[in-house]
Amino acid sequence: MPTMKSITATSIALGLAIAVTLSGCAGGGQAPATDAKRVSGGTIVYGHQQEPACVFGGWIEQAYLSYQVIDNLVSLDANHKVVPWLAETWKPSDDQLSWTFTLKKGVTFTDGTPVDAAAVAYNFDYWLQGGNSTAEVWLQGYYRSAEVVDATTVRINLLKPYPRLADNLTQSYFGIQSEKALTTRSKEENCAAPIGSGAFIVEKWNRGEDIILKRNKNYTSPPANAKHTGAAYVDTIDWKFISDPTTRVATLRSGETNAIYDVPAIEWKNLEGQKYQLLKYVTPGRPQQISFNTAQGPFTDEKVRQAFAYSLNRRQIVETIGRGVIPYEGNGGVSQTTPGYSTKAADLYSYDPKKANSLLDAAGWNQKDSSGYRVKDGKTLEVVLPYGAGSIINADGASILQGVQEQAKAVGFKVKLVPVPQSAFFGGAYSKPAERDLAVGYWTAVNAGILYINWRQSLPDDPNYNNAAFLNDPTLESYILQANSTSDVAEQNALYQKAQDYIAEHALAIGVYDRLSTLAVSPSLKGVWQETAQGGPVFYDAYFVK
Amino acid sequence: MTSLRTVLPAGAASRSILRAAATGLYLSITVLAFFAVAAIVPGLLATHSPTALDLSHSLEGPSWQHWFGTDESGRDLYSRVVYGTRESLAIGIGATAVSISIALVLGSIAALARRFVAGAVNRVIEILFAFPTLLLALLLVAVLGPSAMTQIVAVGIGTAPGYARIIRGQILSAKDSGYVEAAVALGHSRRRILGAHIVPNAVRPLVAIITLSIGQSIVWASSLAFLGLGVAPPASEWGALLDAGRTYITQAWWLIVIPGLVIVTLALAATTLGKHIQNILEKGEK
Numbered sequence: 001m002p003t004m005k006s007i008t009a010t011s012i013a014l015g016l017a018i019a020v021t022l023s024g025c026a027g028g029g030q031a032p033a034t035d036a037k038r039v040s041g042g043t044i045v046y047g048h049q050q051e052p053a054c055v056f057g058g059w060i061e062q063a064y065l066s067y068q069v070i071d072n073l074v075s076l077d078a079n080h081k082v083v084p085w086l087a088e089t090w091k092p093s094d095d096q097l098s099w100t101f102t103l104k105k106g107v108t109f110t111d112g113t114p115v116d117a118a119a120v121a122y123n124f125d126y127w128l129q130g131g132n133s134t135a136e137v138w139l140q141g142y143y144r145s146a147e148v149v150d151a152t153t154v155r156i157n158l159l160k161p162y163p164r165l166a167d168n169l170t171q172s173y174f175g176i177q178s179e180k181a182l183t184t185r186s187k188e189e190n191c192a193a194p195i196g197s198g199a200f201i202v203e204k205w206n207r208g209e210d211i212i213l214k215r216n217k218n219y220t221s222p223p224a225n226a227k228h229t230g231a232a233y234v235d236t237i238d239w240k241f242i243s244d245p246t247t248r249v250a251t252l253r254s255g256e257t258n259a260i261y262d263v264p265a266i267e268w269k270n271l272e273g274q275k276y277q278l279l280k281y282v283t284p285g286r287p288q289q290i291s292f293n294t295a296q297g298p299f300t301d302e303k304v305r306q307a308f309a310y311s312l313n314r315r316q317i318v319e320t321i322g323r324g325v326i327p328y329e330g331n332g333g334v335s336q337t338t339p340g341y342s343t344k345a346a347d348l349y350s351y352d353p354k355k356a357n358s359l360l361d362a363a364g365w366n367q368k369d370s371s372g373y374r375v376k377d378g379k380t381l382e383v384v385l386p387y388g389a390g391s392i393i394n395a396d397g398a399s400i401l402q403g404v405q406e407q408a409k410a411v412g413f414k415v416k417l418v419p420v421p422q423s424a425f426f427g428g429a430y431s432k433p434a435e436r437d438l439a440v441g442y443w444t445a446v447n448a449g450i451l452y453i454n455w456r457q458s459l460p461d462d463p464n465y466n467n468a469a470f471l472n473d474p475t476l477e478s479y480i481l482q483a484n485s486t487s488d489v490a491e492q493n494a495l496y497q498k499a500q501d502y503i504a505e506h507a508l509a510i511g512v513y514d515r516l517s518t519l520a521v522s523p524s525l526k527g528v529w530q531e532t533a534q535g536g537p538v539f540y541d542a543y544f545v546k
Numbered sequence: 547m548t549s550l551r552t553v554l555p556a557g558a559a560s561r562s563i564l565r566a567a568a569t570g571l572y573l574s575i576t577v578l579a580f581f582a583v584a585a586i587v588p589g590l591l592a593t594h595s596p597t598a599l600d601l602s603h604s605l606e607g608p609s610w611q612h613w614f615g616t617d618e619s620g621r622d623l624y625s626r627v628v629y630g631t632r633e634s635l636a637i638g639i640g641a642t643a644v645s646i647s648i649a650l651v652l653g654s655i656a657a658l659a660r661r662f663v664a665g666a667v668n669r670v671i672e673i674l675f676a677f678p679t680l681l682l683a684l685l686l687v688a689v690l691g692p693s694a695m696t697q698i699v700a701v702g703i704g705t706a707p708g709y710a711r712i713i714r715g716q717i718l719s720a721k722d723s724g725y726v727e728a729a730v731a732l733g734h735s736r737r738r739i740l741g742a743h744i745v746p747n748a749v750r751p752l753v754a755i756i757t758l759s760i761g762q763s764i765v766w767a768s769s770l771a772f773l774g775l776g777v778a779p780p781a782s783e784w785g786a787l788l789d790a791g792r793t794y795i796t797q798a799w800w801l802i803v804i805p806g807l808v809i810v811t812l813a814l815a816a817t818t819l820g821k822h823i824q825n826i827l828e829k830g831e832k
Contacts, residue, residue, distance in 0.1 A: 244792070245793055246792050246793055246795050246796070249796070264793050266605075266618075266793065266794055266796075266797050266798075267796065267797075270796070270797075316601055317599075317601065317619075320601040320604050320618075320619070320620075321604070321618050321619065395790075395793040396793070398779065398790075399618050399619060399790075401779075402619065402779050402780045403599055403601075403619055405779075405780060406597050406598070406599050406619075406780065407599070409597075416778070417778055417779050417780070418691075418778055419692060419778060419779065421687065421688070421692070421775075423688065424688065
């Protein structure tokens with residue numbers, strides 16, 4: 001039990017700790033000499049924010065990891081062009097109902113089995129049967145079967161045309177694993193150390209601490225957009241989990257890590273000034289947005305939803321807290337880096353408290369209680385906004401949500417913010433219509449096809465648990481389905497825009513800010529880049545200089 | 547150099563120590579009075595609204611306008627600290643109440659019950675001792691959700707076994723004391739011995755423990771809030787302020803140093819007062 005002495009000691013220790021942190025030892029930031037030479041091998045110590053349950057899975061944090069160990073059929077280059085990876089060529093049939101992929105020859109998984117058509121076909125069925133929740137929701141309703149044509153040719157048969165199939169297969173949710181590993185090893189083994197044909201191999205997972213990835217010396221299958229061929233330059237990646245952003249930055253500054261993920265906005269300029277390489281990728285797909293519960297509660301009324309949108313000066317909050325690093329996003333459907341983005345939808349609601357007040361009056365919320373919150377039939381306009389604290393919403397995001405709460409209060413909304421720990425959040429807390437009025441969150445994608453996942457109707461025989469607004473709207477769904485099956489890109493984008501405009505007009509969701517994937521890299525580590533399907537770090541081409 | 551102590555007569559030295567002690571007492575009472583006012587009528591002491599955004603003045607250091615500076619949204623930190631007092635004190639006092647209540651029950655049984663029951667309760671206290679408070683708090687947050695009440699319960703249960711031990715010791719020493727033996731020899735009833743001799747003597751040190759515990763509970767609860775297991779935003783409970791400020795530690799020191807100092811000040815004031823009360827009570831015993 002602490003005594004007075006121990007409290008005094010704790011205070012002194014706290015003071016010292018603060019002093020040490022503030023002094024910010026800059027050891028790791030020492031820039032190498034201009035004539036620094038490349039050194040071979042070495043270990044990249046990388047500080048990542050979140051530790052997922054498995055290496056491979058349906059969350060972006062898993063995609064970042066599995067990208068290092070598992071190759072995909074195709075990759076997306078910086079110009080949003082699909083380029084070869086395990087597949088050399090691919091082509092849809094004339095009726096768009098089947099796609100033929102021709103694989104590179106001689107590629108093997110790290111367990112020695114070949115990357116052949118049978119393995120690829122097995123993986124498609126594996127994802128659809130729950131092997132990857134995100135791959136499953138992308139392909140659901142479109143995928144029919146995977147057929148082995150010959151050893152290096154696989155045909156994917158579809159139920160409906162899906163012209164953007166190859167684009168979507170660039171995301172790491174569609175990584176190809178060894179069939180032998182999936183069928184003969186335990187679930188736990190495949191979870192902790194999946195077998196792919198990637199540039200690195202999972203050696204050990206020290207839960208709660210780090211994952212050690214060793215170089216695959218026999219690597220032969222880099223994607224066409226990689227910067228070199230053959231094995232990776234470094235021997236090892238020590239993928240550490242450091243959840244606290246301040247600690248992550250401190251480890252980079254002290255030289256304990258060579259690269260870190262998710263740089264806090266406040267540190268951005270400083271690190272840049274200290275010669276660190278800063279990388280930023282605005283993830284396409286669903287931005288950090290707020291969806292309204294349209295099934296029950298006050299937001300079933302469109303006027304109340306619009307009032308909420310007008311009550312916020314989202315741009316001002318995001319730009320202040322985001323300090324020029326986090327971009328404001330007005331569109332509730334997709335982010336500004338997504339092909340087929342609608343600026344019309346993004347600009348529909350600007351800060352207009354007068355309009356917000358008159359809409360609320362018109363909706364019958366015309367009384368106010370002593371605290372200034374609106375009241376209707378004796379009920380306060382209280383709305384619950386839960387968020388995955390530290391997992392879906394980082395510290396900057398949490399500050400932005402407090403700004404939203406305060407601004408909405410000015411017109412009479414009582415927003416109850418509920419930070420939900422990661423385990424509870426992924427365990428399904430606050431996922432039912434009765435539990436929340438607002439849902440905040442992102443979903444990264446490579447195109448506006450993400451609208452299908454987020455807005456497809458949830459029907460009794462075909463539920464959609466990712467429809468955060470609990471909205472079953474056949475009109476909206478028809479725009480999205482039409483877009484999904486349209487091959488002409490311009491025509492397809494126009495349809496996706498129609499869907500975004502519909503979401504905005506009916507205030508079904510509003511954008512807040514764009515989700516970022518950011519990296520800060522020490523000056524002694526070169527060649528790190530962010531892959532352009534999801535913004536994850538690529539260490540395959542990275543090397544140290546001295 | 548001749549030290550001051552050798553120059554001053556012995557009486558003067560002890561008087562100066564007493565004066566210093568009295569200053570400490572007055573200072574701690576003043577500090578606690580300030581916090582009491584902040585908890586009861588925060589509006590009286592605050593200079594701004596604790597939640598009002600002022601986005602054009604974000605992350606400004608302490609100034610005449612903002613005594614403790616502003617946070618990332620331009621909110622006035624001094625007013626947030628003032629408004630956070632009620633919740634912080636409620637957690638401190640609430641957790642102490644939970645903790646002392648559990649400790650009284652467990653400690654009394656462990657000291658007074660029959661051998662078998664006392665042994666079992668002692669083992670329960672030991673198990674609680676061995677159970678990390680933080681783990682217990684995590685468990686409670688998972689079940690009850692993060693809130694001030696969860697913090698109160700978690701800290702209350704977590705700190706109870708220490709106090710239970712103290713209470714058990716006090717009761718045992720009172721039970722074996724000369725005056726209890728005398729009371730037994732005089733043929734007083736069990737109930738009278740317990741009510742008139744054991745309980746008052748065993749409970750007297752509790753007054754001091756309670757004041758000590760309030761400060762310590764706030765420190766404990768702050769560490770939970772610091773880990774994000776505390777109250778929901780935008781509440782400005784001090785631990786939550788520390789937690790929110792740590793993102794900005796290298797750029798805005800005031801966001802973490804000032805709430806930290808406030809917690810330390812309160813804990814020290816409560817502890818100093820507790821020490822004084824203990825001294826007075828001990829003198830009374832003599």
